[in-house]
Amino acid sequence: MAKELQLMKGNEAIARAMIASGCDGYFGYPITPQSEVMETLMAEKPWETTGMTVLQAESEMASINMVYGGAATGKKVATSSSSPGISLMQEGLTYLAGAEIPCLIVNVMRGGPGLGTIQPSQSDYFQSVKGGGHGDYQLYTLAPASVQEMYDFVFDAWDIAFKYRNPVLILSDGAIGQCMEKLYTRDFTPRWTEEERRKNAPWGTWGKPATRGHNIITSLELDSAKQEIFNHKLQAKYAEMKEKEVRYEMLNCEDADYIIVAYGSSSRIAMKAMQMAREKGIKVGLFRLITLFPFPTKQLNELSKKVKGMLCVEMSAGQMIEDVRIATECNIPVEHFGRFGGIIPTPGEVLEALENKIVK
Amino acid sequence: MTEEIIIAGFGGQGVLSMGKILAYSGVMQDKEVSWMPSYGPEMRGGTANVSVIISDERISSPIINQFDTAIILNQQSLDKFEKSVKPGGLLIYDPNGITHEPTRKDINIYKIAATAKAQEMGISKVFNMVVLGGFLKLKPIVAPEFIHKGLEKSLPARHHNLIPQNEDAIEVGKGLIEAVQVL
Secondary structure, eight states: OOOEEEEEEHHHHHHHHHHHTTOOEEEEOOOTTSHHHHHHHHHHOGGGTTOOEEEEOSSHHHHHHHHHHHHTTTOOEEEEEOHHHHHHTHHHHHHHHHTTOOEEEEEEEBOOSTTOOSSBOOTTHHHHHSOSSSSSOOOEEEOOOSHHHHHHHHHHHHHHHHHHTOEEEEEEEHHHHHOEEEEEEOOOOOOOOHHHHHHHOTTSSSOOOTTSOOOOOOSOOOOHHHHHHHHHHHHHHHHHHHHHOOOEEEESOTTOSEEEEEEHHHHHHHHHHHHHHHHTTOOEEEEEESEEESOOHHHHHHHHTTOSEEEEEOSSSSSHHHHHHHHHTTSSOEEEEOOOTTOOOOHHHHHHHIIIIIIO | OEEEEEEEEETTSSHHHHHHHHHHHHHHTTOEEEEEEOOSHHHHTTEEEEEEEEESSOOOOSOOSOEEEEEEOSHHHHHHHGGGEEEEEEEEEOOTTOOSOOOOSSSEEEEOOHHHHHHHHTOGGGHHHHHHHHHHHHOOOSOHHHHHHHHHHHSOGGGGGGHHHHHHHHHHHHHHOEEOOOO
């Protein structure tokens, strides 16, 4: 892998990774704080180089349905938006999950509810991993915590999406989207050729050879018995993801008495708070979630048997904490600290919360 | 070495680009860097600021509220960030438009009359590089050859003819900065 070093915003990294990973099409609608995704794509003009389509749709609903149409043919198709725009896409997302269409959705979260603020937030956790749309479905959900991960996770997303025939969500926020950091870019992965697409997406609506029947992409099944069988199949797929595709990072957890659990930009703030705590002689570790679905339930459960308490740090009123409490089976105190509405907590505030709520 | 810096002033003063040039220079010197701007309504309201971290180690939080150095380019930013400098830290300000001088005695305060100097030089656009020069005089965290590479990377190719002008401004800034005694 040839590496080139650059300084780049998280949003720009998403766009460049789409081009570099052989994405066939992007459909989106501008919204702060993720507008640089489409801005970068438009500036780079990949339709002149890789042949990738980039289109500004008339709305978020149009974008997600364009994703449905494009991705149903087995092409690599993506969209991005921020919280209010992602809410508008929820119908499309449940249809994509129900029709088992691999695709990539990026949410650069901002404060809510409603139009909320344009500042960073993490209050879309429930929406991302507990449905959002209707029906029993899951999106494979990756939470990048750096500009490098914004870039790398786009590549990973295609692997997972096509392996499981499932939509993948990259759940980021305005802080990582707007922040510039060092980035090692990768060599281009060419877009799939027609033959490769047919091989990698044999289920796609790319035409009917004489050797098989029609490929049908739909989320509609009028026969309840068949729908139940299909639901079981989806659940088996999610179970396999839980078994094989959980990702997380543990820092200083070996000797820790207390653990901070966080994801995305909160995990960066938590890392600094951890360092400050260690300087004061408090043995704190950081458990950083990389996948939000599948959730690292087993790993957190094991860790809960070795420590005295956990502090969940989220830029929300407390959403991820519910899954941490389930995972730890209330063995130990698990408390929440968060700022929300677009306010980013400071490392000092996190340390104070840790001392007041957990260490005592 | 970890240096946590806030650069704050009016939009249009080159606050974000000064931060970007400093950060890119750090990248060129193989440092870890982060550049976190204020964005959104306050940007549209006229003030702009950016936190830049340059370090030899993996950077934890790019979002910080205590700084080793504050580079302050207007009164609002001085009012907002003087208290956020770590004890023993550095505050650099341009006296242009400042009506209430900084008052802290537990930090090192320097001023640099960069606005006036850049006007005198007849190229007001290099004002931010004069300020950067003053900072680098006091804290040479990035070597001049990497600043050169940082300028090459940050400026679009069509502006590369302006790099010598920017480097001259940095040199001017190094000679212009002066210590302030708070009485």
